[in-house]
Amino acid sequence: MNVPDDRRYTQDHEWARIEDGRVRLGITDYAQDALGDVVFVQLPERGARLEAGATFSEVESTKSVSDIYAPLSGSVAGLNAECRDNPALVNQDPYGEGWLVVLEPGDAGEYEHLLTAEQYAALVRELEGDAGGD
DSSP: OOTTTTSEEOTTEEEEEEETTTTEEEEHHHHHHHOOSSSEEEEOTTTTTTOOOEEEEEEESOOEEEEEEEESSSEEEEOOOHHHHHHHHHHOOOOTOOEEEEEEESSSSGGGSSSSSSHHHHHHHHHHHHHHHO
């Protein structure tokens, strides 16, 4: 399980990384693995206002359709059009080329309330244990 320590995480399996005052968002390796082969990514429009904890995207896979929740409040400053055109990027590189949006945060302090890599890794280990993975 890949959990880079240069970002923060949510219990819903989204990640956030601060870059030059903005925040890049995506789904975790655990989430993309659970989804299976991603075949469609719906993204919000540039300028859309996101509220922390609210749905901002939808990812469809061969297994299911999943809502993606905003880890932070703010407005969408950038979209990964390449990911929308090639949804497999979410599976191939969820922490790199498979990112979803860049957010202009409304309250940068919200970032500090997200899970650290260590806390998120512990959550995933617990989930995998509940699923009989240990």
